Amino acid sequence: MKVGIMSDTHDNLPxxxxxxxxFNKEKVDLVIHAGDYVAPFVARELxxxxxxxxxxxxxxxGEREGLKEKLGIKDEILTLNLDDLKVIVLHGTDERIVEALAKSQLYDIVIRGHTHRHRIQEVGRTIVVNPGEVCGYLTGVKSVAILNTKEREVRIINLETEEILGIMSL
Structure with a gap:
């Protein structure tokens, strides 16, 4: 399964x-968004x-009811089983929670956003993935990640150049 991972789109429609x-070109099977869509009008592009x-x-x-209605978003934490990989998704506002989830070793992958900085980090047997920011507002880099569950690999990609910014095997 190929999974697209994005975060921090912040209303940047382009x-x-x-x-x-x-993601459509890569033919992903699922897209995960780790929060900060901002307004429901992003649903048209998504x-x-x-x-x-x-x-x-x-x-x-801020407009959670609209996001729930337009995109079906309803939680601050989401757990998924992707080809026998236990995955948890959260925005990651509180670093202590992200750290506790990673150290708990209950999940194979912790997907988070919030910092706007792309990163793949190994914590014991758990991989923490931050795809960075789609919006590019803070770092100047518009990035996403691709998780390939069959190949057991995660890559972070610069959307403008399609350069691989980071890669890790699970």
Whole structure:
């Protein structure tokens, strides 16, 4: 299974379009959003995904009822089983919670956002994935991640250049 991972889109419609086009070109089976969509009008661009979208709220998602209605987002934490990989998704506003989830070793993968900085980190047998920011507002880099559950690999990609920014085997 190929899973697209994104976070921190912050209403940047051209950047969301880039991410959607990239995920569609990569033929992902699922897209996970780790929060901070911001407003429900982003649903128009996200609806162009050829794969289902699952996600969580972030700290800047003020219009939660609209996001719930348009995108089906309803939680701050989401757990998934992806080809026998236990995955937890959260925005990651509180670093202590992210750290506790990683150290608990209950999950194979912890997907988080919030910092706007892309990173893949190994904590024991758990991999913490932050795809960075789609919006590009803080770092200047618009990035996403691809998790390939069959190949047991995660890659972080710069959306504008399609350069691989980070890679790790699970």
């Amino acid at each position: 950047a969301i379009r880039l991410a959607v086009d990239f 609806s162009k995904l050829n794969a289902p979208l699952r996600g969580v709220f972030g700290n800047n998602d």
